[in-house]
Amino acid sequence: xxxxxxxxxxxxVAVVTGGSSGLGLETVRxxxxxxxxxxxxxxxxxxxxxxxxxxxxxxxxxxxxADETSVKAFANTFLDRQGRIDILVLNAGIMxxxxxxxxxxxxxxxxxxxxxxxxxxxxLWPALLAARTSRVVxxxxxxxxxxxxxxxxxxxxxxxxxxxxxxxxSKTANALFAVALxxxxxxxxxRAFSVHPGMIVTPGIRHLSQSEFDAVGALEPDGTxxxxxxxxxxxxxxxxxxxxxxxxxxxxxxxxxxxCENCDVASVETERPYGVRPxxxxxxxxxxxxxxxxxxxxxxxxxx
Numbered sequence: 001x002x003x004x005x006x007x008x009x010x011x012x013v014a015v016v017t018g019g020s021s022g023l024g025l026e027t028v029r030x031x032x033x034x035x036x037x038x039x040x041x042x043x044x045x046x047x048x049x050x051x052x053x054x055x056x057x058x059x060x061x062x063x064x065x066a067d068e069t070s071v072k073a074f075a076n077t078f079l080d081r082q083g084r085i086d087i088l089v090l091n092a093g094i095m096x097x098x099x100x101x102x103x104x105x106x107x108x109x110x111x112x113x114x115x116x117x118x119x120x121x122x123x124l125w126p127a128l129l130a131a132r133t134s135r136v137v138x139x140x141x142x143x144x145x146x147x148x149x150x151x152x153x154x155x156x157x158x159x160x161x162x163x164x165x166x167x168x169x170s171k172t173a174n175a176l177f178a179v180a181l182x183x184x185x186x187x188x189x190x191r192a193f194s195v196h197p198g199m200i201v202t203p204g205i206r207h208l209s210q211s212e213f214d215a216v217g218a219l220e221p222d223g224t225x226x227x228x229x230x231x232x233x234x235x236x237x238x239x240x241x242x243x244x245x246x247x248x249x250x251x252x253x254x255x256x257x258x259x260c261e262n263c264d265v266a267s268v269e270t271e272r273p274y275g276v277r278p279x280x281x282x283x284x285x286x287x288x289x290x291x292x293x294x295x296x297x298x299x300x301x302x303x304x
Contacts, residue, residue, distance in 0.1 A: 001030055001237070003244045003263065010035035013085055013131070014247075015078070015124070017041045017063065017117065018092025020048035022202030023139070026240035027089055031247070032057045036087065041074055041120075043092075065092055065116025066102040068297070075123035084130040087247045090117040090138040090174070096163040099156065106296075107155045109163075113139075113170035115293065118177060122299035133189040137246045138178050140194040140259060140280070141171040142232070148279045149173050149289060172280045175259050177293075179286035182257030187304035191256030193246040196266065196276075197239035199232050201225035232274075257281070 009031060019028040019040035032038045032055050041063040042048035048060045061078065064070040093113040102111040121128075121136060128134045146168035153159050154169060178194040185192065201219070219225060226233045245263040246252060258265045259276035269275030279285060294300040 001033070003241050004030050004034040004248055007034050007248050009086075009248070012036040012087060013082060014038045014087040014089065015041060015085055016089040016091055017065065017120070018043075019089070020044075020051040020060070022236050023197055023200060023240045023243065024089075024091040025051060026236045027091060027243050027247075028052065028058060029055055030240065030244045031087065034248075039078065039082070041092070063120075065112045065120070066108065068104070068116075068119060071116055071119050072123060075120060078124070079127060082127060084134075085124060085127040086131045086134050088121065088124065088128060088134070088136045089243060089247060090121070090136065091243070092117075093139060093170075094167075096167050098163065099161045099166075101155075104296075105155065107161075107166055109166040109170040110154055110173065113167075114173040114177065115296065117174070118293045119297045119299055121181065122297070122301055125301055128185070128190050129188055131189070134185075134191075135247050135252075136178070136181060136185075136190065136192040137243050138174045138181075138192065138194050139171075139243070140175040140178075140196055141168075142196045142199075142261070142274070143168045144172040144175055144196075144280045145273070145277050147172060148277075149176065149285070151288060151292065172277075173289060175276065175280040176282070176286040176289045178259070179257045179281055179283060180290040181301075183283070183286075184301045184303050186256050191252070193252070193256065194259045194280075195242050195246055196259070196261040197242055198229070198234035198261075200234055200236055200239040202236060 014031045014036045016028050018024040020042050028038050038058045040060045045060045045062045052058050063074040100108040147165045149169050149172050175194040178192040181192040242263050267275040
């Protein structure tokens with residue numbers, strides 16, 4: 001809320017995936033209380049409506065990012081009712097789960113965290129263009145430092161499955177997605193950004209083992225999250241601040257395709273445990289990922 005304290009988003013239209021818990025809920029709250037009309041795309045609309053009760057100017061829509069038919073249905077229905085999108089926040093995601101595949105056979109993290117969002121953005125492109133100046137914010141993570149995208153085996157068909165590498169690869173893909181998307185949209189006022197929110201203990205990661213939490217010092221002895229922003233351990237509100245900054249800050253009016261953290265554009269780092277790795281913002285890799293995604297989904301956006 002500190003980020004948007006001077007912002008007036010009255011008349012703006014926002015779409016937030018996974019906007020009913022954790023980072024997404026705080027993102028929706030900040031946008032709505034600043035005057036925006038917010039449309040939340042959620043896997044469980046009933047639970048989402050309950051979580052969002054009391055926040056005005058919010059509508060909830062069903063979507064399953066792992067199901068291309070569901071993504072298409074959401075996009076078609078939305079476009080029939082809304083002519084524009086000023087802010088699109090691609091927030092939904094999963095983290096470090098056992099191997100599963102979508103109906104197309106794609107590995108789950110790659111499918112939900114990245115490919116479903118690629119499909120959704122391509123389908124909603126007319127509404128983003130209609131706003132004339134719009135922003136797309138996609139959730140990456142510092143975990144991108146664990147792995148680049150394996151273009152030869154992103155679905156873990158030939159290599160052994162590792163849940164952390166799967167998660168990291170999907171977050172690298174999201175950072176690259178922002179680079180390629182910004183290239184396609186900037187001439188028409190559509191800018192894209194990727195975000196590392198911080199280490200946030202949300203319901204989405206409660207399935208991790210105690211030893212995994214202990215390894216990163218995420219929990220207090222009583223089981224509550226450790227809050228230490230200097231060590232990247234944040235509340236959901238603190239984590240969502242960078243998302244909101246990317247969605248609204250005038251500082252970014254002439255920028256795009258950048259990876260952000262702590263309400264700032266991140267530094268490019270090769271070894272230090274912060275910032276963005278060069279491979280996650282590499283324009284050639286971003287284009288390779290885009291072309292692969294266009295083939296996988298049958299959807300593309302031409303460079304203006």
